[in-house]
Amino acid sequence: MQLASVYDRHVDLDTFMEGVKKRNPGQKEFVQAVQEVAQDVYSFIEDKEEYHEAQILRRIAEPDRIESFRVCWEDDDQNVRVERGWRVQNNNAIGPYKGGIRFHSSVNESVLKFLAFEQTFKNSLTGLPLGGGKGGSNFNPKGKSDHEVMRFCQSFMTELHRHIGPDVDVPAGDIGVGSREIGYMFGQYKRITNRWEGVLTGKATEYGGSQMRPEATGYGAVYFLRNMLSHADQEIEGKTAVISGAGNVAIHAAEKLVQLGGKVLTLSDSGGFIYDPDGLDQEKIDWVKRLKNERRGRISEYADEYPEATYHEDEQPWSVECDVALPCATQNELDEGAAKLLLKNGCIAVSEGANMPTTLEGVKAFQDAKIMYGPGKAANAGGVAVSGLEMSQNSERVSWNHERLGEELAELMDGIHDKCVEFGEADGYVDYVRGANIAGFKKVADAMLAFGVV
Ligand SMILES: NC(=O)C1=CN([C@@H]2O[C@H](COP(=O)(O)OP(=O)(O)OC[C@H]3O[C@@H](n4cnc5c(N)ncnc54)[C@H](OP(=O)(O)O)[C@@H]3O)[C@@H](O)[C@H]2O)C=CC1
Numbered sequence: 321m322q323l324a325s326v327y328d329r330h331v332d333l334d335t336f337m338e339g340v341k342k343r344n345p346g347q348k349e350f351v352q353a354v355q356e357v358a359q360d361v362y363s364f365i366e367d368k369e370e371y372h373e374a375q376i377l378r379r380i381a382e383p384d385r386i387e388s389f390r391v392c393w394e395d396d397d398q399n400v401r402v403e404r405g406w407r408v409q410n411n412n413a414i415g416p417y418k419g420g421i422r423f424h425s426s427v428n429e430s431v432l433k434f435l436a437f438e439q440t441f442k443n444s445l446t447g448l449p450l451g452g453g454k455g456g457s458n459f460n461p462k463g464k465s466d467h468e469v470m471r472f473c474q475s476f477m478t479e480l481h482r483h484i485g486p487d488v489d490v491p492a493g494d495i496g497v498g499s500r501e502i503g504y505m506f507g508q509y510k511r512i513t514n515r516w517e518g519v520l521t522g523k524a525t526e527y528g529g530s531q532m533r534p535e536a537t538g539y540g541a542v543y544f545l546r547n548m549l550s551h552a553d554q555e556i557e558g559k560t561a562v563i564s565g566a567g568n569v570a571i572h573a574a575e576k577l578v579q580l581g582g583k584v585l586t587l588s589d590s591g592g593f594i595y596d597p598d599g600l601d602q603e604k605i606d607w608v609k610r611l612k613n614e615r616r617g618r619i620s621e622y623a624d625e626y627p628e629a630t631y632h633e634d635e636q637p638w639s640v641e642c643d644v645a646l647p648c649a650t651q652n653e654l655d656e657g658a659a660k661l662l663l664k665n666g667c668i669a670v671s672e673g674a675n676m677p678t679t680l681e682g683v684k685a686f687q688d689a690k691i692m693y694g695p696g697k698a699a700n701a702g703g704v705a706v707s708g709l710e711m712s713q714n715s716e717r718v719s720w721n722h723e724r725l726g727e728e729l730a731e732l733m734d735g736i737h738d739k740c741v742e743f744g745e746a747d748g749y750v751d752y753v754r755g756a757n758i759a760g761f762k763k764v765a766d767a768m769l770a771f772g773v774v
């Protein structure tokens with residue numbers, strides 16, 4: 321009986337999810353990501369026998385491979401330190417594996433599997449030939465010297481280089497991995513292989529990086545918000561916004577929102593959030609860029625620099641009244657209680673700069689209230705899309721200008737929004753989660769069908 325249900329082509333959603341849980345014990349983030357996709361995909365493929373027969377969803381929810389390795393390095397006191405590194409190559413049906421590298425103490429296999437799974441759908445949505453992958457380490461760069469970070473990155477790449485390549489797998493940045501870390505890793509790859517090739521994206525422009533890549537994820541999340549609002553005959557101008565995070569994505573989301581006439585009230589980090597009732601302007605945003613990218617300081621310092629602002633230690637920004645919210649820090653930072661608080665305070669739209677920042681219950685609260693809710697796999701796809709354009713520029717040995725890339729990014733975000741509407745609109749409401757899941761799934765699934773059982 322048990323075996324029959326496992327191999328049954330038409331297992332129902334609950335049985336499918338039971339199987340996912342059994343095969344991935346203790347991996348709650350991964351199970352959550354699969355659940356969110358499966359519930360939409362199941363209703364889409366209900367009458368499509370070919371997807372059942374080929375067990376497509378089950379195959380996408382099983383990474384092609386996971387490389388796991390030891391990373392040894394020496395700290396400044398010459399202590400030997402040992403961390404663990406991974407690369408999860410989830411699916412390369414439509415292009416080389418592509419997705420960031422995360423350095424954070426919370427990184428484990430479940431987190432990277434969920435990110436690589438999500439990336440597969442996100443990359444498909446961009447319309448570019450990019451498969452899905454993700455990697456990282458439990459190494460925590462916070463408080464480490466530049467030399468320590470360099471030694472760690474070199475050691476990480478010494479192992480990772482065996483598994484990547486410009487037509488195989490092209491990593492980039494994510495939490496804890498910015499331009500400094502990409503530079504150290506690219507330098508080590510080049511040293512080991514003696515090849516200059518576009519094996520990483522997010523490089524500095526001096527050595528093959530693309531204009532607009534640092535801005536792309538945050539700007540893209542705001543373009544997606546603009547698209548959702550304009551589909552509902554609304555605009556960003558004059559809207560108040562709450563943003564979480566104070567890293568690459570949050571800072572650039574704030575910058576674009578302000579450029580488009582929005583008022584940004586908050587930023588946060590893992591210590592707490594700042595509330596600035598006057599709103600951030602470009603000068604304040606530039607100050608935060610220097611704080612985070614050069615001095616590597618804490619967001620609490622903002623309230624010392626700008627006395628009109630207040631700092632709220634160990635708190636999240638979701639209690640602040642706003643029209644729109646952009647979670648741009650990390651997974652599951654916005655739970656059901658926070659979602660209901662945002663709704664109660666009049667929030668009409670959420671655009672996710674982070675990956676899976678809202679819990680399943682939080683997502684349901686937004687959907688039940690029928691507000692505009694753009695899930696990360698659609699709303700934050702601008703980053704990987706411009707990474708895809710960096711790969712094209714590297715292959716052609718050309719460099720496109722800022723203006724062209726800005727236009728390409730806005731067009732890519734328009735395309736993603738259109739796909740979400742095409743597959744997610746019913747009865748006058750756009751379910752962007754459903755739209756993104758189905759559009760992302762369909763392209764990968766059709767490619768897999770063409771390959772047969774591999
Ligand atoms: N960079 C990119 O291009 C893309 C990033 N993303 C997603 O966007 C999000 C942010 O990434 P990015 O801006 O690049 O990363 P950064 O490392 O630049 O910034 C991360 C920010 O989030 C905060 N943060 C991280 N973990 C936690 C936590 N557990 N609790 C509270 N705050 C936390 C950090 O605070 P602190 O410094 O205190 O840790 C920091 O302010 C991630 O979900 C990432 O996957 C998605 C698409 C592309």
Ligand SMILES: O=C(O)CCC(=O)C(=O)O
Binds near residue numbers: 418521701705
């Ligand atoms: O630019 C990339 O390849 C990675 C972006 C990323 O990690 C993400 O979209 O979550």
